[in-house]
Amino acid sequence: MKLIEKYSIGTGDRFGRQGAAQIAAFRKAREQGIVAAIVWNKSSREHMFIGSSPADQREAADRAICAARWNGPYHVDADHIGLATVERFAPFCDYFTLDVADFIGAKPDTEAVDEFMKLHGGLLSEQGAPARLDREAMQAAASRYLAAANQAGKIYRRIVELRGADDFITEVSMDETDRPQSPPELAVILAALADQGVPVQTIAPKFSGRFNKGVDYLGDLGLFMSEFEEDIRVVKWAPAALGLPSSLKLSIHSGSDKFSLYGGIGSIIRKHDAGIHLKTAGTTWLEEIVGLAESGGDGLVMAKAVYRAAFEQIDQVTAPYLTVVSIDRQHLPAPEEVERWEGGQFVAALRHDPSNPGFNPDMRQLVHVAFPVAAKMGSRYLDALAANEPSVSRNVTANLWKRHIAPLLLV
Ligand SMILES: [Zn+2]
Incomplete structure (x- = not known):
């Protein structure tokens, strides 16, 4: 398993031309003492619309890193992949976002739910559990999310098979769905992923409120922050309780331009000494x-x-x-x-x-x-x-640094 850094920012780069300008933003961050990994994420859909391939994405990333003589951490993310799309990405990526949202609510077999309840039924009523669920609610959550976790297991094992090794970072995403996942549901999902042997290091739940593309968050800020803090408690608890990687952290998708959230998120993660992954791809x-x-x-x-x-x-x-x-x-x-x-x-x-x-x-x-x-x-x-180029680069760098990385991570 490759370890993800504590802080990482998904930058994306639709046309593969802004690597240097994006690295410049991370250089500014480093000058302020902030170490964050660059993650160039691109989905199969984006590749299709643009006519690019995962090989192009890897090449653009390596070229930008080399030209900038950047020695900070970086990754290339196969964003929102599934069993049907993973193969093309496998050789060129070291970060895989397993999208299993379509499997939420799919019926798992009854034995799987029984098995899960036998193993984890009491987990969230234990002393020190980060979130509460009674047995009945837990069974409902397991019925809702077990098939999705099961699918994540299949995709994960397929990547290991394609690459011949577990030498990558695994993210699991469930954000592209209608109903948000509550913090106790997040705990159930993590337990199910652990059962599947998925070494998940970042997890992208769907949060309450609206995360529209390119504009600020719409929703109840107070509610978001209390849920977010509960989610953080869950991901801080999960490694020891469930045997997941200690680097486990939350991932925020459609995370660019959420100016009203960054300050609050930043203080919560620092309070709990937690990491974060923020996907900001389209803003560039x-x-x-x-x-x-x-x-x-x-x-x-x-x-x-x-x-x-x-x-x-x-x-x-x-x-x-x-x-x-x-x-x-x-x-x-x-x-x-x-x-x-x-x-x-x-x-x-x-x-x-x-x-x-x-x-x-x-x-x-x-x-x-x-x-x-x-x-x-x-x-x-x-x-x-x-x-x-000068005007484009200046705007790409300033946007990433001043409007995203600094508000989130600069103390
Ligand atoms: Zn997403």
Whole structure:
């Protein structure tokens, strides 16, 4: 097993061009005494939309690390993989996010539930247990999550088989589902994963509230923080109680731009001496568009072309993300109007600065999911990135460091 660092940030890099700018953010963090691993995560879906492969992703990561002479920790994450998609990723990744959300609620065999109750039935009523569940509720949770844990076991063993060794980091994700998991349910899930022999080091539950792409958290902050702290107690308890890796920590998906959460999360993890993994992948692609617009000239023309295509293809680009965006179409500016904008106005609308009166969260969410339209432009888009590199890099680095890593990890 490869050990995950205490703090890690999923950075993603849709087009594989921002590695250096992202590393620069981790350099700034290190200058402040913060050690965090970079995790370049990309899902099968993202690869498909962009036309890239896990081999490209590995190459972009290694190239960026080499060029920057960066000696900090980094990983390449096969994000949201399942049995059908894992094979292509296996040789090129050292971090695997096993997505078993589709198996939540699938019926496990009755013997499996009985077996689980025999082993763990009293676990959460014991002295020192981090969360409480009576036997009946525990049986209900086991019935709901055992099939998902069982699937995680299958995927994990498949990766070991493909790689020939257990030399990677395992994350299990259950975030892409309708109903949040409570802290006691998280304990049940971890027990079931331990039974399956899955050495889970990061676990991504679905939290209460909405984690929309590219914008701030929507929900009851107080409730989120108390649940989050309960979840932290569960992951701190699980290694000794269940024999899971001591590096076990929570992973927050769709974690970029959740500005109202970072301060609270940061103090809770420090209070409990816990680690964290924060996935922020899509926010970097948005900074490419901000950087293009900010450089004016041809860069601004490209940013406007991306917006126009996104606007015209709104149904296609939002379709895969309906559960994680909420766009009010009435608030989207018409492309003809955007055509007349100066660079500053475009940047104000798109950059995530809620204090700016020009900020438009609906436009931001649309552009967040619209990277396939840039992928279709092919080299025209990539050439624009290269031609406007200073402005793009500056925005990518500042966003990752100032708006994400520092608020979360800088004391
Ligand atoms: Zn996710």
